[in-house]
Amino acid sequence: MNSNQRTSRLKFLLVILVFAAPIIGAALLNVSGWQPTGKAYGxxxxxxxxxxxxxxxxxxxxxxxxxxxxxxxxxxxxxxxxxxxxxxxxxxxxxxxxxxxxxxxxxxxxxxxxxxxxxxxxxxxxxxxxxxxxxxxxxxxxxxxxxxxxxxxxxxxxxxxxxxxxxxxxxxxxxxxxxxxxxxx
Missing domain, CATH: 3.40.30.10 (Glutaredoxin)
Structure with missing residues (x-):
């Protein structure tokens, strides 16, 4: 495998990580029981x-x-x-x-x-x-x-x-x- 292929694969994995990180983070917060709250006056x-x-x-x-x-x-x-x-x-x-x-x-x-x-x-x-x-x-x-x-x-x-x-x-x-x-x- 030459260095161009390795670089391309690394860039591809980074793009996948950028899109997967928020989904993984949200899943971890949900599993831990955290729920967002909003400020309501009533x-x-x-x-x-x-x-x-x-x-x-x-x-x-x-x-x-x-x-x-x-x-x-x-x-x-x-x-x-x-x-x-x-x-x-x-x-x-x-x-x-x-x-x-x-x-x-x-x-x-x-x-x-x-x-x-x-x-x-x-x-x-x-x-x-x-x-x-x-x-x-x-x-x-x-x-x-x-x-x-x-x-x-x-x-x-x-x-x-x-x-x-x-x-x-x-x-x-x-x-x-x-x-x-x-x-x-």
Missing amino acids: EPIAPQRNFEQEHIQIRLADGSNWAWRDASPRMTLVAMAGPDCAARCMDVLTKMAAARITLNNNMSRLRLLYVGQPPADTTSNGMQTYWELGSDAGNKLAAFRPDTPDSVSAVLVESDGTALARYPVGFDPSGLRKDLQKVIR
Whole structure:
């Protein structure tokens, strides 16, 4: 074997090693049990719940029921206010609606649902422009509803009715916006 053949074979083996090294590394990490984690601002809901399968009925202002499964795949951001929704509550609701707007072309892939006693002046503050207003007919979402006055919590629901993440009282609306930008593309 001459030196040109040896050099060619060595180069070929190096090319194979360059492509095989990441695959081997990933396999070793997987065997060792390491899994990548991402930063999410919402708390995962465990055990997972499916609002469609649990037959959670939300009665809308017009008397119809909220459809957890939509004709097109759209996620739902469910907001629930504590007692006496006032200035702080409305500020958070406004920021949540703004988070939907920042999705730009994908904003139609997110529905906004407000469950509970609507804040005063919903017609004058423009809330009905962005939010569907409804009530929890069987009080099955009580575990997600805050007790703190003038506060808001939220639940992000997949298009099949599966609750993905919970945003408890005091959550960061900009963190919610970042989460929405990750999951709605």
